[in-house]
Amino acid sequence: MSAAATPVAAVAPAAVRKASPIENLRALLPYVRRYRGGTALGVATLLAGGLVGAMLPLVMGTIIDSISGEHSLIERMSALPGPLERFLLSFYRPLSGETLVFFSLTLLGIVLVKGIFSFLTRNILIGVSRDIEYDLRNDLLDHLLRMEPAFYVRNRTGELMSRCTNDLNAVRMVLGPGIMYSLNTIVIMVMAISIMVRISPQLTLYVFLPVPAVALAVRYFGKVIHDRYEKIQALLAALSARVQENLTGIRVVRAFCQEEHESRAFERQNKDYVDSNMALIAAWSLFFPALEFLIGIVFLIVLWQGSRLTLQGSFSLGALMAFYGYIAQLVWPKVALGWVTNIFQRGAASMGRLRYILSAEPEIDDRAVAARPADDIHGGIEFRHLTFRHPGAENNAGGRPVLDDINLRIPAGSTVAVVGPTGSGKSTLAALVARLWEAPPGSVLIDGRPIAEWPLHALRRAIGFVTQDTFLFSETLRENIAFGAEAASDLDVDRAAHIASIRDEVLDFPKQFETVVGERGLTLSGGQKQRAALARALIREPKILVLDDALANVDTETEERILRGLAEVTRHRTTLLISHRCSTVRHADQIVVLREGRIVESGNHEDLIGRGGYYADLYQKQLLEEELARV
Amino acid sequence: MSAHQEEEALGKLYDAQLTRRLLGYLRPYRARVTVAVALSLVSSGLTIVGPLLLKVTVDRYLVPALAGRLSSDVAMHGVGLVVLLFLAALCTRFTLDYIQTRMMQRVGQLAMYDLRRELFDRLQRLPLAFFDRNPLGRLVTRLTTDVDTLNDLFASGVVAMLGNCFILTAIIVAMLKLDWRLALAAFSVIPLIVLVTLLFRRSVREANRRIRVAIARINAFLQEHISGMTVVQLFNREKKARKQFAEANAAHMDAYKDAILAFALFYPAVEFLGVLAIAVLLWYGGMRVLSGSLTIGTIVAFIQYAQQFFRPIQDLSEKFNILQTAMASSERIFRLLDEPITIQSPEKPVPLGVPRGEIEFSHVWFAYTGGAQPAEEDWVLRDVSFRVRPGQTAAIVGHTGAGKTTLISLLLRFYDVQRGQILLDGRDIREYSLHDLRRHFGIVLQDPVLFSGTLESNVRMGTEGIDRPAVERALDEVGLGGFVRSLPDGVAATVGERGSTFSVGQRQLVSFARALAHNPRFLILDEATSSVDTKTELTIRAALDRLLTGRTAIVIAHRLSTIQHASQILVFHKGRLREQGTHQELLARRGIYHRLYQLQYKDQEIRVHATAGDAASAAVPAND
Ligand SMILES: Nc1ncnc2c1ncn2[C@@H]1O[C@H](COP(=O)(O)OP(=O)(O)OP(=O)(O)O)[C@@H](O)[C@H]1O
Ligand SMILES: Nc1ncnc2c1ncn2[C@@H]1O[C@H](COP(=O)(O)OP(=O)(O)OP(=O)(O)O)[C@@H](O)[C@H]1O
Ligand SMILES: [Mg+2]
Ligand SMILES: [Mg+2]
DSSP: OTTTTSGGGGSSHHHHHHOOHHHHHHTTHHHHHHTHHHHHHHHHHHHHHHHHHTHHHHHHHHHHHHHTTOOOHHHHHOSSOOHHHHHHHTTOOTTOHHHHHHHHHHHHHHHHHHHHHHHHHIIIIIHHHHHHHHHHHHHHHHHHHHOOHHHHHHSOHHHHHHIIIIIHHHHHHIIIIIHHHHHHHHHHHHHHHHHHHHHOHHHHHHHTTTHHHHHHHHHHHHHHHHHHHHHHHHHHHHHHHHHHHHHHTHHHHHHTTOHHHHHHHHHHHHHHHHHHHHHHHHHHHHHHHHHHHHHHHHHHHHHHHHHHHHHHTSSOHHHHHHHHHHHHHHHHHHHHHHHHHHHHHHHHHHHHHHHHHHTOOOSSSSTTOOSSOOOOOOOOEEEEEEEEOOTTOTTGGGGOOSEEEEEEEEOTTOEEEEEOSTTSSHHHHHHHHTTSSOOOTTSEEETTEEGGGSOHHHHHHTEEEEOSSOOOOSSBHHHHHGGGOTTOOHHHHHHHHHHTTOHHHHHHSTTGGGOBOOGGGTTSOHHHHHHHHHHHHHTTOOSEEEEESTTTTSOHHHHHHHHHHHHHHHTTSEEEEEOSOHHHHTTSSEEEEEETTEEEEEEOHHHHHHHTSHHHHHHHHHHHHHHHHHO | OGGGHHHHHOOOSOOHHHHHHHHHTTGGGHHHHHHHHHHHHHHHHHHTHHHHHHHHIIIIIIHHHHTTSSOHHHHHHHHHHHHHHHHHHHHHHHHHHHHHHHHHHHHHHHHHHHHHHHHHHHHHHSOHHHHHHSOHHHHHHIIIIIHHHHHHIIIIIHHHHHHHHHHHHHHHHHHHHHOHHHHHHHHTTHHHHHHHHHHHHHHHHHHHHHHHHHHHHHHHHHHHHHHTHHHHHHTTOHHHHHHHHHHHHHHHHHHHHHHHHHHHHHHHHHHHHHHHHHHHIIIIIHHHHHTTSSOHHHHHHHHHHHHHHHHHHHHHHHHHHHHHHHHHHHHHHHHHHHSOOOSOOOSSOOOOSSOOOOEEEEEEEEESSSTTSOOGGGEEEEEEEEEEOTTOEEEEEESTTSSHHHHHHHHTTSSOOSEEEEEETTEEGGGSOHHHHHTTEEEEOSSOOOOSEEHHHHHHTTOTTOOHHHHHHHHHHTTOHHHHHHSTTGGGOEEOGGGTTSOHHHHHHHHHHHHHHTOOSEEEEESTTTTSOHHHHHHHHHHHHHHTTTOEEEEEOSOGGGTTTSSEEEEEETTEEEEEEOHHHHHHHTSHHHHHHHHHTGGGGSOOSSOHHHHHHHHSOSOO
């Protein structure tokens, strides 16, 4: 029976967390592919910019050659000059003022063209990264919207938030600067090397001697960063989850004088976070100085060997300057390389954390929807040998299911009340009607059809649900009440509020229906929240109305008024009514007593009283209280 | 969208006061910061060595040797010496940089640790009214993202910027020393750079502001929708949510694209100006070399300097972004830290040992909004006066929204009254320290809150002296013992966020047990059994009868049956205390209470045969 219940707990996370950095980053490819055109264009302009930019040191060196009265290094570069080189050479004279002016202007021309290209590159490539960030963020929300409650039981809000903000940001860094700078690095490397080789193969070889060391360093640091960073992100998420929970329960914290205790607990986590950052710092602070050192060594080699070659006559001052120029160009790539490594490693770790959400697939979806077009839901509900355990909590209550072999028919339009002790499974039963949890196939039927065959959207559209713990959004009361009814008019809101018996009270508020309620409905009283939630369900005019202890926080007089109004509303609707009060449920067509997940009694009020079981006892007790009150 | 105002107003780049305050966080580590700054100065100083050595090599060895004035061997020997010097400089820089970076990064982390702690402590002391106004998600952001942003500033920003400035100065001095005319020629582009930077800053600031607003909206949205996901799904709001989110998301993207434009223009502009300076150098310097008034080595060194000169400038503008974000973050952080703690212990609190247990409200007026002089319609409590004697139980009844919960909040000083006073043992509660006052109360709030952890940690909270047997006893007393024992881990069972894996009734019972375990002098029950079945409720009531002896209690309940034994019943209506007395007295008055009572018990006519007492015990099946 647990066929449906077990896999929910096992949605991908374990698999995802193990993924290698490459694998994580590969998950970005489909996003990049969407902007193929833009990316290609960006890469093209980047290449063009690199090509043009590579001319700069060459021209500078030429000028130096000219003023030191030698042959141009361009001449030296190749036996067979290309057309561009021939063109440049035709302006070259040693020790000539005109040459100086011409090449200085050339320098400016080159940097201008290069500037235009790099403007385009940045605009296009970074723009694409923002586009992708936009897509990713929407996709994250999309997945979150599709995940069932079981997912939110497993994951704390603060954790998820941290993934959607901090981690997304790290991934964006890969897509924008990460990709742009690494491409840039490659282009500059290739261009610089190809020109340097032509000037002096020997010196080029020397210059690249330290490269293996750089590669090794980058690899080592990359790994360190990746490993530590993942832990850091996890700790950051835990930290925000902690703050989040503390603030959610701030009243309890205050009332029980737990501020100190909470501060200490927070401090511990704060310290953990700082400590693991420190561990990263130890490696990280070595990284840039080491890179700079290696770069310095390269300059040193050029100075040393370049001078030697010049003295031997196979090199010129201009060539030396050009080499200096190329290495200066390479410095940036190498620094960028370090930076990019950092970005990529962090991004990969974070992408792993995003994939936890992006690859989470809901257990509850429309996969089993019958091919034939959906009819309208009339509201008949049937539970057939329903046995259910919450995923992940299979061992609670000694392995006894939360709901055990429930058989119950609720004909469309009738009212069924469920009573039973705390924790007997009433809310779980109600939640199964809205398919918030997945019951074993065929055990819950709507209008005679297995619930999984109804499109989720249509199913829930047919239901008005008042959950046991109320959640309102920090919007106006009007928006909250009209929450689930797309086209509700002011009149509809007014009417629903009236039936829920909150209208008059709201009209007493200074801003009436435009009153903005605090988060979760914080600034309303307990009863006001519940009634707002009731109005929110009623305005949908649902076929099925589920009231899960919906009047628990409402006083008797108001309850009475609401019940009177509801009697009219529920006449033509299937109603599932959960309550602890006989007064609330006694007029139901059928009353069901749940106990430890089993239906132990069912029938109407009179039947059950006659039977002398739990319900009769409940009724007795409630009467007894009244009796006592009379004395 | 007024909630996002905070993100709107800010983002000034430099604010002396703010900066001073930020630097204050470095004060505890000033020794280390001083060392790091000193090291970074030395290391920056060393950067000007490279070009100088190049100049020496060119002018002293290469040019003379090429001209045949110096033998190759001697020249090579000289070059070797220069190379060694260069190597020494490199090694020194490496060491200095490593030490300096590590020191500053660590200091940054420590400063962040302090700041985070200060923020959290502040949050523990701010009045609840503050939390009514401020979305939780935003407060979380202050402690995480905003603080991390500051870290960038502390760890790399401060020292790097000082270093950059020093490098610039050193280069300027070196250039002027080498040849002041050539130096001035090179500096001619500086005004242009300043202009470009100013333009850039202006255009980026507006975009940055929009980005921050958008991010705040996105986060608030996510936070709320993750918390209320079930409601979103039950009410088919997915599509609408997607749409709303996409809008905020798009605003974010658009703002960023505007910022990109500014950056995309800025970088090439700076590069162009850098090359312009070099072109000027080459042209003007080259002419002078040709006329023999300048050495080639000087030009070569100047080119190096020019390149070095522009890197820090470009770097600074990169840092500019960090700086601006950090400034905005710090402003928000400080605003939170400056949030007045309106409710706190007095300077010299009256000590409160074991209270006698008398509570008195005297002409209390209270409103949530409107400050000290609320508008007439804002009053939630109006002129409320009553007294609960030591050991008595007072019951509070009234329609929903009458102000019952508010009353409790005032008693615990979650809020302060606008007029009148609340007295405990004859003294205004504002004379006691908050801790002294609250620790005598055990309260079950209307909305039960459980924390992640275990059942045990939820009952005990952080209070020492509540051992496991006490936890178990409390759980037994609220009738949850059997259930807890049926869990594989018993009281050590894991509790998820908000206790979502427990039924609502169970959550309520756990928070009830929490109040009992703390063995308080005053017990406050706000609808404490509203979601609990009748049988458990009766069990609890029996336990309470025992527990309440000698304690003062305030009980709020809608079910009159739960409160009729109270020594006195207070009937509230629309914020006023309308009736007061015992059950019998109130019935006799035939007022609101009488009406409530009539309504609740009008079922009475349908009588059941068996006599109450017997039936109750006979009919209960023997389990639970
Ligand atoms: N934090 C708040 N900020 C602003 N207004 C509030 C806040 N809390 C409550 N109110 C308002 O104050 C009034 C009294 O609320 P209170 O919670 O005291 O009512 P109550 O008597 O406990 O009602 P219930 O029986 O429904 O719990 C209500 O109109 C409510 O909207
Ligand atoms: N998400 C969950 N994961 C694991 N166990 C759960 C989960 N939700 C509820 N339970 C357990 O299932 C049982 C039934 O819970 P349910 O909420 O259906 O009870 P209930 O009858 O509605 O109780 P109440 O009257 O208190 O509302 C309880 O023992 C509860 O601890
Ligand atoms: Mg329930
Ligand atoms: Mg209340």
